[in-house]
Amino acid sequence: MNKQLSVGLIGCGDVALCYYLPALKESKYVNLLAVCDLNRERAELVAKAFSVPKIYTDYKEMLKDKSIEAVVNLTPNTFHFQINRDVLASGRHLYTEKLMADNVEEATILVDEATKQGVKLASAPSVMLDPINIAVKKIIEAGVIGKISYVTSHNCHGGPASRGYFDSYKSLIASSGLLNWEEISTDPTWFYKKGSWGAMADLGVYGFAALTGILGPVKRLSAISGTSYDTVTVMGGTAKGKKIEVETDDCTLMVIDFGNGVFASVDSAWTVQATKSPTMEIYGSKGTITVSWTDAGSELEVYIDQIAENLNGWLRPSLADQTPWNLASGIDHFAKCVLYDEKLLIGGEHARHVVEIVQGAEVSSREGRTIELKTSF
Template identity: 35%
Template sequence: MLTIGVVGCGDVATRAYLPGIKHLEDKSRLVACFDTIAERAETAAAMFPGAIAYTSYDAFLAHPGGMDLVINLTPAPLHRQITGQALEAGYNVFSEKPIAATIEQANELVALAGQAGKQLFCAPAVMVTARFRWLKEYVQSGAIGRPTLNTAQIGSMGPAAWRTYTGDPTVFYKPGVGPLIDTGVYMLTAMTGMLGPAKRVAAMGGIAIPERNILIPAFEGKTAKVETEDIMMIHLDFGENTFGQLLSSFAIPQSHVPMFELFGEGGTISIRRDQWYNGNGTTDLYLRNEADETQEGWRENVPVPAPIATDGILESGILHVLECLEGEATPVMTAAHATHVLEIMNAARESVRSGKAIALTTTFGQNARDVAGQDLAAIES
């Protein structure tokens, strides 16, 4: 039985992580909660018999008996500090996205984890959902041939228009957050998870709607000032004539465009908005067949062959991290992957400012383009 401490008992903790931990209580037990707002820490701790609520981080880190895992659910600008202190205190850490604000900070955290001999896992968990585990194998099997293009779109009006959001929506429109860090990160993690590290980024973007009425009842009459790009259009070059394109925005009221499409020489993988948020959910596939036209066409709503214990993307991450700590799984949500995605997001902003394509320097493990035994690294070398 693994013990867990949660830092930051706000919206995502209440909405997903605390119920997710409870759902997995055969594997883990929450023993400590920390929030600077006492009521939040106490409400979270009350869900788990014997758990202790803390309002001091030092006291939390000194929890009697320690814990096997600290989950960092604080707002993005605090991730470097909170994760770093937990690693220094000798804990494994699972951080919500982004891993940190800069590559240098991310590298510092990786170094701290190494010094402590502890593991650092990073959200988003999209690649450990049942769907993406299967799709990666599906592409690796050669089912859609050589992948050529991955398009993705994730858009909304952002948390100011999310009437049931319980946190502070203004944070999401400030420098250092924005649609890319908040939700575009899911797509970049999926795109690079499928195609491997990207080599170059070119982006356009800007602030399309500079002020927002906040529609959350507790913020009635208040507005949010938009201080970072609310439209980001990103082009990625994966090398070997394989490309990616992402639209990430807080200026999209609604859309019928699929959220994720991966095109190969022999077929298409397509995930609609109503499919995306269920990690065990269905996927649409299109297969070409040059020899037999009758075998060509869409297969709609194809189920995942091996669903896992949870549908939620976030909850899939908790399960994966626990399995890694138990030695039952190999880490997929690595700091190296999160650092590469962070580099893409920061390079995209730099490209918006400079008007130039930016070469990427970071890299991480294997990818689904190693189709049918072909080793991409060998091809490239």
């Protein structure tokens, strides 16, 4: 029998129901001991559906429970820093949804607190655990596509109030057969309000975490960012029909310099109803790597110039690791790293660099200047 980490989860919303609760229950490394949500009824429904023994409505009460060794924070972004700091200060290991804090200064407080307490700090998005991104990194390091010049990264959908968003959550919840979507869906208003960091924190982070995981830390960046749609209408769930005033940036376009003549263009947008653009394309002196996230899973193709004389072409590498990645794939890794004291691949310093990219883009757009990044990982 493997050792198991006793976990308490805070925030029983969409991402918890569709991804984390199933992952926590299935993980051989985790014993899900408690769930906490401000909404008691919601916490009770979730605890019943996923057979979780303890329920809390106040996370500070949950932290008094000595049997909890680690916490997973899935609350809305504006609560992350305060809850994360309290969790770490209580000596618990922490896995938090992104962004782990609102700015670099707060992120540094979390990194330092984790070090002081001797606990692990992990943050979503766990994209560098995706076998495709691991393969991309290996292909580049092996020199297969030569010297990298630039990368494009698209991070967009129709936004948390859109039809596509609700349809995907509805079908995921329905497929679990555990809960009634009409009863349990949440109101997405908070995503559009000041302090949430908008589309960058919701979508751009996947690109920022993947690009920096593959290419290393960003040296400088420049951004144009703003609000394209003043209002949106919620297209599904319990808040269906509600009009929301958009107070945050729903469209951000960035250019990034990784140093050594490696550049990237990265978008983050809630204004895209559909796209056929690849999620990420990497251009090198000897070839191209293209990655697409589709509903059917991710696809990886590599174009190699001069495979042999008069022979060029697109190849589809077969991955040794076929494990499908999803939003909660970091859970197993986190629990295993805590239990066996292994190094996290989604640690706090990388997450802090991602926070600095988001913060830097906002400052760059507002002040009309290029931002030099200070953190690394």
